[in-house]
Amino acid sequence: MGLGVWLWVIIAALALIFMVLLFLASRYKRCPSDKILVIYGRVGEGQSAQCIHGGGALVIPLIQDYAYMDLTPMTISIPLQNALSMQNIRINVPSTFTVGISTEEGIMNNAAERLLNLPQTDIEEMAKEIIFGQLRLTVASLTIEQINQDREKFLEEIRKNVAPELNKIGLYLINVNITDITDSSDYIESIGKKAAAEAINQAKIDVAEQEKLGAIGQSMASKEKEIRVAENLAEAEKGKKKADAERRVFVQQQETSATIGEATANKEKDIRVAENAAEAEKGKKKAEADKRIYVQQQEAEAVAGENTAKADIAESQAQLAVKKADAYMRGEVANRKAMEEIQKAQYNTERERLIAEEVVQKEIEKQKIEIAAEAEAERVRRVAKGQADAILLRYQAEAEGVRKVLESKAAGYSDLVKSCSGDAKAAGTFLMIEKLQDLVNLQVEAIKNLKIDKITVWDSGKENGGGTTTANFLSGFVKSLPPLHDIAEMAGLDLPKFLGDMKSMNKPAKDDQ
Secondary structure (H helix, E strand, O other): OOHHHHHHHHHHHHHHHHHHHHHHHHHEEEOOOOEEEEEEEOOOOOOOEEEEOOOEEEOOOOOEEEEEEEOOOEEEEEEEEEEEOOOOOEEEEEEEEEEEEOOOHHHHHHHHHHOOOOOHHHHHHHHHHHHHHHHHHHHHOOOHHHHHHOHHHHHHHHHHHHHHHHHOOOEEEEEEEEOOOEEOOOHHHHHHHHHHHHHHHHHHHHHHHHHHHHHHHHHHHHHHHHHHHHHHHHHHHHHHHHHHHHHHHHHHHHHHHHHHHHHHHHHHHHHHHHHHOOHHHHHHHHHHHHHHHHHHHHHHHHHHHHHHHHHHHHHHHHHHHHHHHHHHHHHHHHHHHHHHHHHHHHHHHHHHHHHHHHHHHHHHHHHHHHHHHHHHHHHHHHHHHHHHHHHHHHHHHHHHHHHHHHHHHHHHHHHHHHHOOOOHHHHHHHHHHHHHHHHHHHHHHHHOOOOHHHOOOOOOOOOOOOOOHHHHHHHHHHHOOOOHHHHHHHOOOOOOHHHOOHHHHHHHHHHHO
């Protein structure tokens, strides 16, 4: 082969490889982040589809195909009305649910099996029906207080009930938003009013308590201030008096020391003069007398000064006691006034709280009575309806039974008349014969319990027609029982001759008589 042929072979092979690669590239499908790639057909043993979120896969032609599922969340409005709670109170729970197709492995396969190629409206309608049922189930398992006050627990219960059911069709619950919860009996509003009243009353109590504490603190501070001022004034006065007394004592001591020193000097002088001259004795005596007088005078002045100081101290203490008593009196008066205002505030607060509680309690009792009355009326209506239905069914069944019995009897009587060649009288005779045994049994029952041995008959012996009165009594008693032929005659029937003829049997008896 030439070089040109090899060149064309290489070009053809390259073209073939390029076409194969181009074909494979066209069959390689990539999955966006907001979608799920579903490959179906022959995808593996025991698998109906292969779900891929992110990445890509090669779709084998002829034996496989593919489709996409959108992951865009769907917002579903659930206007739940008249849902029955655990307390048998119907409430309205309008809510909004956000759901989307799940990207978890098992739940994705559920979505591929149940939601592939379905329009979004059909998916929303399917999810809406599931959410409605599970939301009613959740409301029925909780009380009004749990639903209204503990919203987090309510939402958790909703997720617990709704999410597994949505997973069964390939969806998962993204978010739940409860807009507002109401009820037709205003039970929730009453709870709110009660809570508001309790909060207001507690706030009033707290305000009164703080005002009381403020008034007590203020009075205590005023009292402490006045006491401290009085004590400081007393201490200042006491210090002043003490300083003055110490000054005066010091002056007296200095004067006394000076006097003693002067007397000593005079004494020494007099002693020297007395020793030297007789005239000095007179001066000495005079000096001693002067000294004694001076000393006594100084002592008297010192005692007077001490007494004055003591009087001043007593006066100061008396004034301090008066000021303390006055300060204590003003503090006690302020305290009593504060306690009086506090008690008034507590009285008003307690009265308002009791009134509010009474109003709320009466309102709640009224609603309970109305709810109980409505429930009792509904129960009575249902019981009456059930009893009426039962009576109607019983009468219908009895009428149906009577109708069947009459139809059966009519059919039997018709066959009996036909068997008697259309002779209705003969058919009646046959029916009468069937009842003869019952009639005889009734006659026997009428007399079988009579104790004949207890019957006493006073008889004179003979009657005009012959025979005894006792015999006539027994025969008359027996004849008082209605014979069969008479019964049949009253029914308009003639018994067959083989049953006997009462009239023919009675005639010979009359002839014998």
